[in-house]
Ligand SMILES: [Zn+2]
């Protein structure tokens with residue numbers, strides 16, 4: 001006989017959920033599964049607010065199901081481990097990023113690319129393999145298979161480490177995969193938000209020359225003095241762009257608003273690579289001649305596999321790389337979403353779940 005939902009998910013949990021495409025978040029009681037033999041359960045202490053949370057609660061990409069508890073940059077402390085768990089113990093600092101399951105047998109999974117597995121299951125707004133709906137990190141506790149748990153080294157402050165799990169790996173993985181990680185190469189980071197500011201930090205730690213390209217001239221000082229970029233271009237300033245034509249080995253494009261690629265392609269050297277990690281709703285126009293002359297490549301990249309995610313966290317630990325964050329209380333989240341929609345955050349909101357999520361019981 002099929003198990004009822006209560007039998008499958010007997011552990012009471014509490015979070016904030018969106019109930020419809022207005023995206024308004026409010027307190028929500030739900031439940032999670034008990035800790036299985038391969039599972040790690042943890043108390044969530046902080047959760048980053050990713051731009052895709054905003055898209056998802058408002059159903060801007062379609063496919064949203066409600067009630068939805070968003071959040072895929074959650075970190076906390078282990079409270080229970082299953083009998084077959086080998087990598088984690090109670091009290092360990094851990095996190096969960098964008099995914100909680102993959103098939104573990106396809107070509108992608110066999111190459112440590114669970115993120116590209118067709119059977120990959122997202123941390124929230126997805127159907128788990130037991131038929132239940134996945135709920136994210138805007139909640140007091142989490143349980144996941146240990147394969148999808150990341151260890152957070154002691155020197156990384158938890159509230160600043162959460163955003164590494166989505167924003168961090170999203171920019172780290174393409175720098176590595178596309179070979180844009182060799183000291184001395186010149187890479188541009190387009191857009192200086194949650195993703196972009198992490199890209200600058202990782203690229204600098206890899207020894208690259210980094211140029212930030214942004215629509216806002218007022219970000220120049222911060223990009224250079226606070227984040228360590230070498231130079232700054234205002235994307236609307238034709239003269240500035242012209243002066244940089246043919247100077248870049250790679251470009252990490254983090255912009256999720258509609259924009260044109262041709263001016264960026266012009267900045268690349270021969271064999272240069274433009275990597276798209278932002279996701280504008282409308283398709284790009286891609287002029288063939290710009291790719292042909294100079295053998296240029298346009299590619300994409302989405303988060304990273306579990307092995308690489310841990311490698312990224314360990315690299316961040318070694319180089320003291322963390323996200324610039326604005327820590328907020330849970331009940332500030334709807335205001336935070338309004339501000340995020342206007343890009344009014346430097347550079348990531350992080351919810352102080354541990355101290356500000358009030359359970360109703
Ligand atoms: Zn994200």
Ligand SMILES: [Zn+2]
Pocket residue numbers: 102103104105106107108109110114117118119120
């Ligand atoms: Zn797979």
